[in-house]
Amino acid sequence: MNDTIEHKKMSFPFKAVVLTVIGTLVLAGAGIYLSGWRLLRGNVADPAGGTPNLFADSASKTLYTCGMHPQIIRDKPGNCPICGMKLTPKRDTGTEDGNINGVDIKIDPVTQQNMGLRTAIVEKGPLKHTIRTYGHITYDETRTAQISPKFSGWFEKLYADFTGQFVKKGDPLFDIYSPELLAAQEEYLIALRTAKGRKEMLASARRRLSYFDVGPDEIRAIETSGTVKKNVTIRSPFTGVITHKNAVQGGFVKPGTVIYKIADLSRVWVEAHIYEYELSQIALGQDAEMTLPYQPGKVYSGKVAYIYPYLQQKTRDVVIRLEFENPGLKLKPDMYADVHIKSVSGEQGLLIPSEAVIRSGKRNVVFVTREENKFKACEVTLGLTLDGGWQHILSGLEPGDVVVTSGQFLLDSESKLKEAVQKMLEVRKGGVKTQSTQKGSDDFFDDMESDDDFFKDMESEARK
Numbered sequence: 001m002n003d004t005i006e007h008k009k010m011s012f013p014f015k016a017v018v019l020t021v022i023g024t025l026v027l028a029g030a031g032i033y034l035s036g037w038r039l040l041r042g043n044v045a046d047p048a049g050g051t052p053n054l055f056a057d058s059a060s061k062t063l064y065t066c067g068m069h070p071q072i073i074r075d076k077p078g079n080c081p082i083c084g085m086k087l088t089p090k091r092d093t094g095t096e097d098g099n100i101n102g103v104d105i106k107i108d109p110v111t112q113q114n115m116g117l118r119t120a121i122v123e124k125g126p127l128k129h130t131i132r133t134y135g136h137i138t139y140d141e142t143r144t145a146q147i148s149p150k151f152s153g154w155f156e157k158l159y160a161d162f163t164g165q166f167v168k169k170g171d172p173l174f175d176i177y178s179p180e181l182l183a184a185q186e187e188y189l190i191a192l193r194t195a196k197g198r199k200e201m202l203a204s205a206r207r208r209l210s211y212f213d214v215g216p217d218e219i220r221a222i223e224t225s226g227t228v229k230k231n232v233t234i235r236s237p238f239t240g241v242i243t244h245k246n247a248v249q250g251g252f253v254k255p256g257t258v259i260y261k262i263a264d265l266s267r268v269w270v271e272a273h274i275y276e277y278e279l280s281q282i283a284l285g286q287d288a289e290m291t292l293p294y295q296p297g298k299v300y301s302g303k304v305a306y307i308y309p310y311l312q313q314k315t316r317d318v319v320i321r322l323e324f325e326n327p328g329l330k331l332k333p334d335m336y337a338d339v340h341i342k343s344v345s346g347e348q349g350l351l352i353p354s355e356a357v358i359r360s361g362k363r364n365v366v367f368v369t370r371e372e373n374k375f376k377a378c379e380v381t382l383g384l385t386l387d388g389g390w391q392h393i394l395s396g397l398e399p400g401d402v403v404v405t406s407g408q409f410l411l412d413s414e415s416k417l418k419e420a421v422q423k424m425l426e427v428r429k430g431g432v433k434t435q436s437t438q439k440g441s442d443d444f445f446d447d448m449e450s451d452d453d454f455f456k457d458m459e460s461e462a463r464k
Contacts, residue, residue, distance in 0.1 A: 064078065138333055149259065171235060285303055291338045
């Protein structure tokens, strides 16, 4: 019995200490919460209570800010809490206007001159646009040919014996020995000797030789000599440059083997690359100009001949084909060239100097002048970048507006600073927030009252 009483006496002080600590912490938290709430009410305007507001009369009060940290704004002089610099007066001259930054900027004429501000009028004019891209010269595929024999044989002599050699139509390419050609010659000579009354047989034998690509001159030589020639000369059916050679003197060739490739370079193609968004500005027959790095000042004129109906998989661009005459053969295949294609669009649109646009990546901003030396930041939608340093504007401006073309970056910095001040001054419109804060404090005391059972338990435990 005594042990039980002694145990209760020892446990009672420990429980009392625990309950005392908990009660102290609860009361301290309540005091801190009420102090912060009252401090907030002292700094924010309360429409019902008439408590003084730090920013209530900021429109007519001089504010102080730090030149290095513009986010620091005070209603009285002092030092910057970040860098320790002395705060300088700054009066809020921004006015709400519904533009993207929410404020207008007012700059006196002397400051405008010191800033070097220049302006331009928004005009409406033709959309002159030139697509500048690169291209490479290639062969005109409609003017290329392959020399491929229809018989087998051995090369006895090569007349066109190197790649790049220029040949004309009818020039000899090679002499070849072929048993098939020998048989065709003998058949023709027999038909020629027995041609009396059998002209159809003679014509058939002659056609067989021509089908083997034996030229008319060679056939007449066989008729004149009356003997079979061991070697038959094959002549070029085209005029051009040999771009591929697969013949060696003494070598054997099978039917269908490509021996020569000949390309006519009097007209060449240029394959230019353009982006997808430029496709609407390209049309067949459109004029194009080309310049070469090794011929500065020389301009070649051509036309758009074809637009390929697919994109390049790796470069994600579209290839267009241009045609250029090449009388002096100065344009060599695989040369790189600078290509200029003039747009065919005859539409009218709003034009401003391209330097007037501030491109931030997400949006494009232009500063427009207003009355009383004020400037307004307007967000615009850009169109094409035009020739002569002009920019097409789709929306955001009207004809006759005056835009800033020089010094607008200083205006942008000032506008952002004004915007920061304007947002901080919006605290004066936060009456609803004050009410919600007050309601939140009432809920806090309601919660405390709802915890009466907790304290009753503590008292009952203490009586035991």
